[in-house]
Amino acid sequence: MPRQVDHDARRRQIAEAVWRLATRGGLEDVTLRQVAAEAGVSARLLQYYFGTRSQLLLGALEILNTEGEQRARQRIALLGEDPGMHAIVRGVLLELLPLDEERRNRHLVYVAYFVRFLADPDLAAAVHQTPPALENLIADLLTGAQELGRLRPEVDASAEAAFLVAGAEGLQASVLLGQHTPEQAVTLIDHQLSRIFSPTPGDPPSA
CATH class of the missing domain: 1.10.357.10 (Tetracycline Repressor, domain 2)
Structure with a gap:
């Protein structure tokens, strides 16, 4: 039976790779190939989840914002x-x-x-x-x-x-x-x- 893929987890895995590259050297010259290598996925799979380079950067930022909002709600709830x-x-x-x-x-x-x-x-x-x-x-x-x-x-x-x-x-x-x-x-x-x-x-x- 084929293994079920957690698409949200895969998107986050790729987003985390963007974040790591961002903190190490910025995003000015980051390529899809670099992000794919950092995430441990193929460039084709990366494009399947995010599309173009611009869509990848915006998508990773959206995930970061969403998680930041969730953590803020948790802290305010305390x-x-x-x-x-x-x-x-x-x-x-x-x-x-x-x-x-x-x-x-x-x-x-x-x-x-x-x-x-x-x-x-x-x-x-x-x-x-x-x-x-x-x-x-x-x-x-x-x-x-x-x-x-x-x-x-x-x-x-x-x-x-x-x-x-x-x-x-x-x-x-x-x-x-x-x-x-x-x-x-x-x-x-x-x-x-x-x-x-x-x-x-x-x-x-x-x-």
């Missing part, structure tokens, strides 16, 4: 049944910081993609067409906090969400470069959140 909007927003922003090996490796892959997107108009176009999901999520959370009286009424939720995401992404780079420690980055995030949230006993939660 905050308890009713953590409050402050804690949830904080948890989302901390996912942008390389606070452990898993997040550090993920952000190193993102750096490689960032450089590749700057050089490849087709890949850049795909990114430009993607709505700013993280900003929108945080804006919705801030709006909800404002309706509950937990966010200062003068705060512009959309503008603040854009600022917080940009700030966290900047801290991400500075931590990777060693300019800030992870602890310093978390303290800066907490400082910004304390500026816009109305104080409540117990805020902010521990990291």
Whole structure:
């Protein structure tokens, strides 16, 4: 009886090869043949699962994003049944910081993609067409906090969400470069959140 193939596992196996190559030397000159060799599969099989080189890079990035979102939900779930909007927003922003090996490796892959997107108009176009999901999520959370009286009424939720995401992404780079420690980055995030949230006993939660 033929062995059942786990297609999701095979796609992830190939995506992991892209991530390893990205962290070792970037994605500017990575070829389908190199990815196939790294993944231990044939180039034909790689093309069967992903198609062109651009489709491969975008597909591997989509898998990385999906797994990052799943891990973020798991960590936020650990905050308890009713953590409050402050804690949830904080948890989302901390996912942008390389606070452990898993997040550090993920952000190193993102750096490689960032450089590749700057050089490849087709890949850049795909990114430009993607709505700013993280900003929108945080804006919705801030709006909800404002309706509950937990966010200062003068705060512009959309503008603040854009600022917080940009700030966290900047801290991400500075931590990777060693300019800030992870602890310093978390303290800066907490400082910004304390500026816009109305104080409540117990805020902010521990990291």
